[in-house]
Amino acid sequence: MDIPLILLVSGIILIILSFFFGTSSRKHEDEIENISISLHQETNQLKKRLRAIEEELMISVGPIPKGKQPKTKPVHEIIVNQILSLQAQGYTVPEIAKRSSLTNDEVLDVLKSRGVLL
Structure with a gap:
C-alpha cells in the first residue's frame, strides 16, 4: 500500500x-x-x-459632635520647610497659602507651631 x-x-x-x-x-x-x-x-x-x-x-x-471633630491632617515636613522659606523671603500668608496649596489657616497654624508667629 x-x-x-x-x-x-x-x-x-x-x-x-x-x-x-x-x-x-x-x-x-x-x-x-x-x-x-x-x-x-x-x-x-x-x-x-x-x-x-x-x-x-x-x-x-x-453628624459629628462639635467637640469630637477630627483634627486636620498634619502637613508634610517638606511643605513646612517651603512655608518657612517663603515666609523668610517676605511672602504674605495668602501668597504662601496659594503657593503651597494650603488654606490661610493651615499656613498660620504651621507658622505658629514653628514659633515664627505669636
Whole structure:
C-alpha cells in the first residue's frame, strides 16, 4: 500500500472517531458554563448585600459632635520647610497659602507651631 492511502484511511477513521468522543468534551463545556453562570450570580448577590450593608452604615452615622471633630491632617515636613522659606523671603500668608496649596489657616497654624508667629 501507498503511504498517502494509509494516511487517508487513518484520517477518515480519526474523523469518525472524533464525532463519538466529541460529546464528552461538550458535557465538560456545559458544566463549565453552568459553573460560570452560577459564580456570576453569586457575585452579583454579594455585591447587592455589600451595597445594602454600606448604606446601613452610612445611614446610622449621624453628624459629628462639635467637640469630637477630627483634627486636620498634619502637613508634610517638606511643605513646612517651603512655608518657612517663603515666609523668610517676605511672602504674605495668602501668597504662601496659594503657593503651597494650603488654606490661610493651615499656613498660620504651621507658622505658629514653628514659633515664627505669636
